Every structure is written in C-alpha cells, then in structure tokens.
Amino acid sequence: MSLISPAARDALQGFLEHERALKAASENTVTAYSRDLADFLSFMGAHKGAAQGLGPLKEVGVTDMRAWMAHTRGHGVGARSLARKLSAVKSFYRWLAEREGFDPTAVLSARAPKYQRKLPRPLPEDAAIRMIETMALQSTEPWVQARDVAVLTLLYGCGLRISEALSLTGADLPLGGTLRITGKGGKERVVPLIRPAREAVEAYLALCPYPCERGDPVFRSVRAKPLSARTIQKTMEAARNQLGLPASATPHALRHSFATHLLNAGGDLRAIQELLGHASLSTTQAYTAVDTARLMEVYAASHPRA
Structure with missing residues (x-):
C-alpha cells in the first residue's frame, strides 16, 4: 500500500x-x-x-x-x-x-482476455438421489442424518445455494409452500418448496435436540452452533467417495443438477433464472451449453458416421 x-x-x-x-x-x-x-x-x-x-x-x-x-x-x-x-x-x-x-x-475500453468459461457439472438424476440417501449413512445420530438429508434436499429440490439453505432461521417456520430467500447482493426471490423438501426439513426439526426460536438458525452443528458449509462439504466428500462419484460432486453441484434437470424436463429458461436468483440470463444459459455438450458426446459415441 x-x-x-x-x-x-x-x-x-x-x-x-x-x-x-x-x-x-x-x-x-x-x-x-x-x-x-x-x-x-x-x-x-x-x-x-x-x-x-x-x-x-x-x-x-x-x-x-x-x-x-x-x-x-x-x-x-x-x-x-x-x-x-x-x-x-x-x-x-x-x-x-x-x-x-x-x-x-x-x-x-480495456478488453479482458478471452477464456474458456467453466460449464456447470451437474450430477445425473440417479446419482443426485443416491447422494442424498448416502448422506444419511455418514452419522450414527438420527437427528444429524436427518439434518444432512434435509440440507441436500433443499439444494437439489429448490436450487438453493448452500449459504442460502444454512441461513434459514426460525422466522422461516412453519414451512409453507414457498420460501423467501435472500441471495447474492441482497436480492430476494421466492422459490417453491416442494413436498419432499418440506418433509425432509420437518423430519429433521422433529429430531433436532435444540430449540428453534425466531432468531435461531434452523440447521445446527452437534454443539448447537450454526451449521457450517464446510461440515456439509466434508460429509458429502465422504458420501461421494463411497459412491465412486467425481470430486465435482459438491453441494453446489446439486444446485446445478436442479437447474439442468428442470431444463431437460422442458423448464423455461427465464423461470429457471428466477428460481436460481441469477441477475443475468446469460448465467442461466450456461445450462443450455451443458445440455448441448452432453448431446454432442452422445452423437459422437453413437452416430454411425461419427
């Protein structure tokens, strides 16, 4: 300086x-x-x-x-x-x-150097489901098992960032059909809370030994402190090793999976942008590139003239 x-x-x-x-x-x-x-x-x-x-x-x-x-x-x-x-x-x-x-x-007017944007690396649908199921096997404590399953179900079922899931407090309870999320830059969005995600959180709350008052974090560590993203990352690392999944199978990959699987099912790109809380549609469009890249891989492997 x-x-x-x-x-x-x-x-x-x-x-x-x-x-x-x-x-x-x-x-x-x-x-x-x-x-x-x-x-x-x-x-x-x-x-x-x-x-x-x-x-x-x-x-x-x-x-x-x-x-x-x-x-x-x-x-x-x-x-x-x-x-x-x-x-x-x-x-x-x-x-x-x-x-x-x-x-x-x-x-x-200075121009940034060109670089290859990294494409999102989602999990296949069956791998995402197996990952959530395997998370429950990483602890002997039933409430911790339920906690980890609830967090991952929010990431995959609602497209939340790990920080957004862990920022939920007692003020967000009782759960309804939607969640109001404050994302990057303080931008708010409302996301649908699908039934499996709501049930997973409710199952965790029923087992959690700590009270959840209005200002308390929903997700707790074993010492009653706010649950850290690193704890979920480490647990997911153990689960992916058991499943033989690549290192790209991270909590954020479940958010990518949410978007990609919605897009593959015919979801509207603008709607997915709103659900993810992306400020720019160009960010969301990366998922169309993933779909195209996968299509070309299939084409190269199976087309008789390839």
Whole structure:
C-alpha cells in the first residue's frame, strides 16, 4: 500500500463503502475488490514512479492499462482471474468518474482476455438421489442424518445455494409452500418448496435436540452452533467417495443438477433464472451449453458416421 496516495486510498475506501452499503455486496466481494484494487493502485504508483493521487489516476491511458494487464499476467495470474480484476477496476473507475467528473473511457475500453468459461457439472438424476440417501449413512445420530438429508434436499429440490439453505432461521417456520430467500447482493426471490423438501426439513426439526426460536438458525452443528458449509462439504466428500462419484460432486453441484434437470424436463429458461436468483440470463444459459455438450458426446459415441 506504500505507493498508494492518501487521496487514492480514501477513494478506494469510499468505493468499498458504496459497494457494501448501496450495492449490498457481500463481504467476500468487498474483500476481493479491496485486494484487486490495492494491487492496481500500487502498480500504477510504481509504473508512474510515485504514489498516484486522483489527478494522475484520471489520466490513466490505454498503454497504462496494457502495462498493468501484462504485469499481472506475468505474475502467473490466469485469464479468468485477470478478467475478474479488470471488472473490479472498471467498477471503481465508473464510480470515481461519476464522483470526480472525468472521462473513464481509456480504462473502460480495456478488453479482458478471452477464456474458456467453466460449464456447470451437474450430477445425473440417479446419482443426485443416491447422494442424498448416502448422506444419511455418514452419522450414527438420527437427528444429524436427518439434518444432512434435509440440507441436500433443499439444494437439489429448490436450487438453493448452500449459504442460502444454512441461513434459514426460525422466522422461516412453519414451512409453507414457498420460501423467501435472500441471495447474492441482497436480492430476494421466492422459490417453491416442494413436498419432499418440506418433509425432509420437518423430519429433521422433529429430531433436532435444540430449540428453534425466531432468531435461531434452523440447521445446527452437534454443539448447537450454526451449521457450517464446510461440515456439509466434508460429509458429502465422504458420501461421494463411497459412491465412486467425481470430486465435482459438491453441494453446489446439486444446485446445478436442479437447474439442468428442470431444463431437460422442458423448464423455461427465464423461470429457471428466477428460481436460481441469477441477475443475468446469460448465467442461466450456461445450462443450455451443458445440455448441448452432453448431446454432442452422445452423437459422437453413437452416430454411425461419427
């Protein structure tokens, strides 16, 4: 941070507060922005030969951006990570330009390197069901068995993120036909709660030895603390090893499975976008690519002229 001027540091903090307060960015996102932008500002200081105040920052040009991107790639940063860092820089410059009244075109016109987007890796339908069943075999405590089954049933049955499932509290009880979920960026959505998911949670609550008042987490650890995502990840790792499933069989893969299996059954892409809480339809469209990739594999393996 030594090559970041006080004015630039203040601007960075102002931007982070803006993202946290007005954009409802998660702490993980704010931390990533802070790290990426500090690196960018430090580079510009070294590149220009002095800590960059707001004046020089307004004058960052195309060649400066190219130098920063080359420097970043030269330190082993991959194309995907560089694209993320560039996105953070552009967000910062949009905010700064609006605040300070300058033209940020040179920064905003910088193009991210192309990279191959990773496709979601869902489980086949039978594997998803076997995974949920096998989770119940990972503990000798009936309430823990019911807990783990309930969590995975919410992921696969409702398309929740693991963080969303574990954020449920007594205020969400008693369960009805829908769940109101607060997802990334504080965005709310309402998802249908299918009967197997509701019954799985109710079975867990009937066995759980800890009370669940309005402010209490629904899912608890064996020591009555809020259940951590890591606990579910480790238990699922043991279950997938028993089933001979790949390392991609994670809690998030069940959310992918929810979307892919809905799409395969004729689900509308826009509806699936709403159920998943995706801000952009392009994110949801990745599932159509999965379906196409699988179709081409079948084609290559079975077509008589392939």
